[in-house]
Amino acid sequence: xxxxxxxxxxxxxxxxxxxxxxxxxxxxxxxxxxxxxxxxxxxxxxxxxxxxxxxxxxxxxxxxxxxxxxxxxxxxxxxxxxxxxxxxxxxxxxxxxxxxxxxxxxxxxxxxxxxxxxxxxxxxxxxxxxxxxxxxxxxxxxxxxxxxxxxxxxxxxxxxxxxxxxxxxxxxxxxxxxxxxxxxxxxxxxxxxxxxxxxxxxxxxxxxxxxxxxxxxxxxxxxxxxxxxxxxxxx
Numbered sequence: 170x171x172x173x174x175x176x177x178x179x180x181x182x183x184x185x186x187x188x189x190x191x192x193x194x195x196x197x198x199x200x201x202x203x204x205x206x207x208x209x210x211x212x213x214x215x216x217x218x219x220x221x222x223x224x225x226x227x228x229x230x231x232x233x234x235x236x237x238x239x240x241x242x243x244x245x246x247x248x249x250x251x252x253x254x255x256x257x258x259x260x261x262x263x264x265x266x267x268x269x270x271x272x273x274x275x276x277x278x279x280x281x282x283x284x285x286x287x288x289x290x291x292x293x294x295x296x297x298x299x300x301x302x303x304x305x306x307x308x309x310x311x312x313x314x315x316x317x318x319x320x321x322x323x324x325x326x327x328x329x330x331x332x333x334x335x336x337x338x339x340x341x342x343x344x345x346x347x348x349x350x351x352x353x354x355x356x357x358x359x360x361x362x363x364x365x366x367x368x369x370x371x372x373x374x375x376x377x378x379x380x381x382x383x384x385x386x387x388x389x390x391x392x393x394x395x396x397x398x399x400x401x402x403x404x
Contacts, residue, residue, distance in 0.1 A: 180225035180294050181205040185215040185241065186256065187233055191279075195228060198283040199290065212236030219245055226252040226294055228286065231268060242271050252293045252331050254286070269370040272330045275358075276367075292359050297331050306341040308401040309388055311379060313338050322379055332357065333375050340389065340399035349396040372397055 182204045186192040189210070196206045207222060209215035212233050219227070227245065231238040238255060245251050255268035255276040268276055274293050277286050297318075306313040310323045313334070320327040320334060329337065335357050350368040354360050358367070376383040390398050 179203060179205065181207065181222060182290060183207045183209065183215065183218055183224040183227045185209045185212075185227060185233065185238070186230040187211060188230075194283055195286060198287050202287050202291075204290070212241040215241050216244055219251070220248070223249075224251060225297070226254065226290060228254050228256065228290070229273075230256045232258065239267055239271050242268070242273060246272055250330070252297050254289055254293060256281070266366060266370055269367060270374065274331045293331065296335055296359070306338060308341050308344055311337070311341065313341055327378055329375075329378065332371050333378070336371055336375055337379070344399050344401040347392040347395045347398040352396065
């Protein structure tokens with residue numbers, strides 16, 4: 170893991186967990202790391218808190234009473250982009266996949282190290298900041314503006330999550346080159362290890378937004394035995 174990044178501090182983080190002990194520990198670590206922290210113990214309260222003070226990132230427990238974390242994530246995203254780190258029970262791979270499918274940017278399995286969670290928060294927020302020093306990218310009808318964190322397809326805005334945007338930007342920077350899922354996890358997520366299904370799900374979601382026929386992708390191609398390649402010519 171990378172060392173803490175002080176440039177990401179003072180962002181607002183909403184912690185949503187019905188376990189008061191977990192919520193208190195997480196909030197305490199984030200507060201000491203310099204973040205403005207709000208707390209909620211259920212879905213409706215989380216949505217109310219997010220409406221009152223829009224968070225930069227939400228640490229969201231998947232298993233909430235009544236309205237689960239997946240629905241909370243959907244509703245929050247319905248009001249605009251927000252980074253989400255999902256908390257899931259260890260071993261529940263299907264639940265983690267569902268969390269990624271609805272647009273979670275990252276997930277942490279319980280039990281977890283609070284320090285690791287803080288580092289994950291810093292990593293997600295660092296990547297969510299506009300990159301003013303990077304030139305616009307264009308290929309195959311796609312245009313990405315890293316400084317404005319905007320992406321379009323044939324002039325129409327694309328609704329991309331943080332990681333989808335980063336993944337598309339990376340592909341456009343390296344057209345024609347094949348990358349393994351391990352390569353993409355390291356270069357796009359900044360992780361040296363992790364569940365590779367995270368990459369698979371994000372590639373599938375991105376294909377659904379930029380391909381004419383996601384079932385027969387022409388832009389993000391599967392390279393059997395290797396990983397994925399962006400074909401700028403769609404060949």
